[in-house]
Amino acid sequence: MSRNFGSDNVTPVCAPIMSAINAVNTGMVASYGEDEYTERLSAVARAIFEADLVIYPVATGTAANALALAQIAPPYGGIYCHETAHIVTDECGAPEFFTGGAKLLGLPSSDGKIAAQRLETAIDLANEMGVHHVKPSALSLTQSTEWGTVYSLEELSALTAVARRHRLPVHMDGARFANALVCLGCSPAAATWKSGVDVLSLGASKNGALCAEAVVFFDRALAESFERRRKQAGHLWSKFRYLSCQLLAYLEGELWLANARQANAMAGRLALGLAKVAGARLLQTVEANEIFVVLPERLVTCLREAGFHFYTWPWCTVSDGIPVRLVTTYATSEADVDDFIHEAQRLS
């Protein structure tokens, strides 16, 4: 049983992916992605997303996001995103570095979602300022968001319509895309290109893989020379089979959905349980695998003393306690959740 609700990065690799890695470990295989696993991955991704896409595996989410953004925004460009987006707060300036100077233009809101009207207004202001302002160049959406919420298809379409009107390609940071997909209950196609997304950072590391993400271009023209961009960034593995096989195992047989379903279900169970903890107040609707909850300061201390691991959340200000983030994963069990709730009730 685990008392670690700190992150979806602390889990081991899930069994099917570990098996896949062991399975490919035989014989001489062409390097740099010229292998059969990479080829099969492309085929599988195309089938699942019902699109003539191109998919580029990389090892980290920061690489996926930053490379994708560098592909669509010039050095003098502006990238619209939420002010608490991972690309703004947690990637140590990777987007600025990879783009060669583009600016992240953070838009505020309390639930992690950008409002279409606010995006429109921001672009209009930029256009008025002309050459002195960075050029509106891209829209980056996080799905599920940094606040554990999920854009509905309608919300996505409204946002991407604004982007399209101003000729901005749309990037989706899908570090937790599977969690959003399970919440939406729609097809991968509906959740992405059918809703106006041009490039997806498809995460797997937080959902059971060893280290595997992918940059997925639904618009092939946007992917021009991307393989060189990845190489120049040091993100082209030589023994590529070990990267592709993870994603293959992830997507085949719906492993990604199964893992995300478990994580989301455990988050829901946790949210329900928290309703019974005195002084606990949910900050956001729980739609994926992250719970943001205000807890009494004393309870936070006691839970930590009891061995529970989680982070306090610095991006909001509350007066009735401490804002805390709890993360559930594919590896979280009902027992783990019930243990947390039980202890929280006991200690509060």
Add this chain to the structure above:
Amino acid sequence: MSRNFGSDNVTPVCAPIMSAINAVNTGMVASYGEDEYTERLSAVARAIFEADLVIYPVATGTAANALALAQIAPPYGGIYCHETAHIVTDECGAPEFFTGGAKLLGLPSSDGKIAAQRLETAIDLANEMGVHHVKPSALSLTQSTEWGTVYSLEELSALTAVARRHRLPVHMDGARFANALVCLGCSPAAATWKSGVDVLSLGASKNGALCAEAVVFFDRALAESFERRRKQAGHLWSKFRYLSCQLLAYLEGELWLANARQANAMAGRLALGLAKVAGARLLQTVEANEIFVVLPERLVTCLREAGFHFYTWPWCTVSDGIPVRLVTTYATSEADVDDFIHEAQRLS
């Protein structure tokens, strides 16, 4: 008589600087700054600032700021500044480009000044986040500020003390430094290095020069290899005498102060006059050569129809009219100001 209050960029070159340019236009002179004018400029700047400084002329304020910041902040660095700083809003991403990816961390306030406590809090948060957050690397202050206000020496010292405590070098964007200096009434040394400033972008273009700014390092160690950085950026003129002579004429004989005094005085006169205009409301104390004033929408229209030129200001929201920026310069006369006030009174 001029009805142009749009910017301090629209004026011609003031007579003493134009004379200086014509005066140096004779004979063969060593290029790339190996000339006597550049040498004299160094000597003059050292005397005026009472410091063993190094001074690097460049042609634009954006170049001065971006090169200075690139010198003190690494690609993975964060630069604290006001959220409406020129480097944030008006330089098309130059600091991000020149630093190779550093992030501008804009701090809010209504008067254009950063509060020391807010800076401290922001640095603390960054340090807590560790490697995921850009490294706190520099503080950039604008003097006079984007809102026409001027940091007092006490305010400066409080801010630079925070920076010093966290080992952040301090940059001052002095596009309108002379205007601030005249307002403060102190020595150039007191307004800069004695108040904790390490690098100054010293502006002249907005105050009478043709195209001349300078990066001034009070800490010589910070200037290491700066001449190569400038060269690589295409900002080393070949016929350097024409750049240095402008700054020489600007600083010698206190031309910079005389020009700024006129600009500030005209701003003060304008502010006084606006008190008599119905519906006009000053948004900020007028301390330098910029006036931010709310005017009735109809008056704005009428003034423009009467041939007055000025900008509306997008960086604030008011409900009682239109926020407008008026800029006075060395070339603004009392008659220009009185004309504006007279017409405004007549039209309102």
Add this chain to the structure above:
Amino acid sequence: MSRNFGSDNVTPVCAPIMSAINAVNTGMVASYGEDEYTERLSAVARAIFEADLVIYPVATGTAANALALAQIAPPYGGIYCHETAHIVTDECGAPEFFTGGAKLLGLPSSDGKIAAQRLETAIDLANEMGVHHVKPSALSLTQSTEWGTVYSLEELSALTAVARRHRLPVHMDGARFANALVCLGCSPAAATWKSGVDVLSLGASKNGALCAEAVVFFDRALAESFERRRKQAGHLWSKFRYLSCQLLAYLEGELWLANARQANAMAGRLALGLAKVAGARLLQTVEANEIFVVLPERLVTCLREAGFHFYTWPWCTVSDGIPVRLVTTYATSEADVDDFIHEAQRLS
């Protein structure tokens, strides 16, 4: 009389350009290139080059070259050029910096000209290596070359045909374009776009201007967002009239050709004279305003003691003396040349 044959950067501004600068120094004028002089410059350049071009003035040749190359080559690109090109040897890495990492692929030859066959071979090798090699992205030619030679129209066409076949845009570093044009005796159009050049760095600083170069795009599509790139690089002057007026005076009334004609004529006269100097051996055909000559070591010393200024040339190895570069300019007179030859004969 001048004994300075060191560079075309040491001259004063020629009279017509200085007059133009003084002439525009009156009244309030819109900044950042929204002025009538800049507009007229566009019209004049279009007429002279017989093309629907766009022209962007900047202050230095390094800026013109680096910005032009950044516009046409991605960070993962390779730029073919001569191994002694100014962009390789004398710009402190500006092209690498502005492009965000592109590689200059220097091709060798003894006369400063690239051979079409060598270019073809180099591109083929790159294509074979695939993703590990930078992407062949641009061809940059220097006209007149770093060795004082001039590509014929046939040579240009052969090279640009190779580039075109591989879809590489062609840049011309025309720091001394006027000198080449005078040598070729053809129209500006024939020497550029009609010979396959897409972007020209048009120099004026070495040929009489104060500080003025221009990036000229013959293919408008290539210029997309260039104004923001220039701004982000700090190369958009605020008082733009003072930049445009130089180029206007330069191009109008054929001043550029007159100045270049004088410089070239003096170079020719110098070359003829050197034939009479014992031990002097020309390294290259003299076609523009630079002479590369091997002089006996003792003569070099004596000439310098006599007050002559010139550079020895490190980019070649000879055994019969010292390789020396002599540069003539618009300001070089017959008396200057005759004085040099006379002294050289006397001292040798």
Add this chain to the structure above:
Amino acid sequence: MSRNFGSDNVTPVCAPIMSAINAVNTGMVASYGEDEYTERLSAVARAIFEADLVIYPVATGTAANALALAQIAPPYGGIYCHETAHIVTDECGAPEFFTGGAKLLGLPSSDGKIAAQRLETAIDLANEMGVHHVKPSALSLTQSTEWGTVYSLEELSALTAVARRHRLPVHMDGARFANALVCLGCSPAAATWKSGVDVLSLGASKNGALCAEAVVFFDRALAESFERRRKQAGHLWSKFRYLSCQLLAYLEGELWLANARQANAMAGRLALGLAKVAGARLLQTVEANEIFVVLPERLVTCLREAGFHFYTWPWCTVSDGIPVRLVTTYATSEADVDDFIHEAQRLS
């Protein structure tokens, strides 16, 4: 039995490293390198290299090299290296990109080794040229070299002494460091910091790992903020245990040396065998695990038809056949080698 002599990238992961990966796949473990495996790796590396070093694992050799170089060379810097260095020819501009514009200054030689005198001359020329030339900033040596040769300790010391005299930090690209070490038969300390190396890219991927390299700083001061540079580049894995455990298994129990010993021995056996193949001519002394050999064109064709895989080598010109590279690895057996020789003899 394998007929693949194409690269050391095509092998599977060696058994001990695969076991290590499986062994760590259990339980919740702190992410981003805050785990026990990473801590143990540091301890082990310090013991093996007898130095108070810091070690930063990354997934690819390109990342290791480019991040290391970015740490020691500024954007306006020049990095001396061999003209056929991997960083020059095979990393798609990664060093230029990561440094923000530094220039690779390739020095020629026929055996892949830089000569100390040539380095000295190149630095002197740069210093003479001053601000126009990139600043001599670093020396990068490849060990073993791109030509399969190995610098002796004396050669290393002579080169690093030149670097030291000019204050250039020294980087070693050790993609095949273990192969060189086995050849030298000295301690890891003697082969690196005791010979003047400041930063080592320590390769493991080509020698049995899945994807693991490490940047090793022997001078801790040089490593300042390197963790942020790695993060910003997207090279900080979240599930870091899977990276560290590879290197731990690699270094512990001398696996790295055992693997390299096998690869080198097989290269030696292959070289011996080639002496018996008609028309084969070794281009270089075989000191590590790469053989460069000229083979008759017909033999090359026949070997390929027989299913052997290897690359022709474009970086040299010969008239007596086709230059070919053969690579042996930890997984190459005596039978593999004998098979090749036997077939080559038969076919020639």
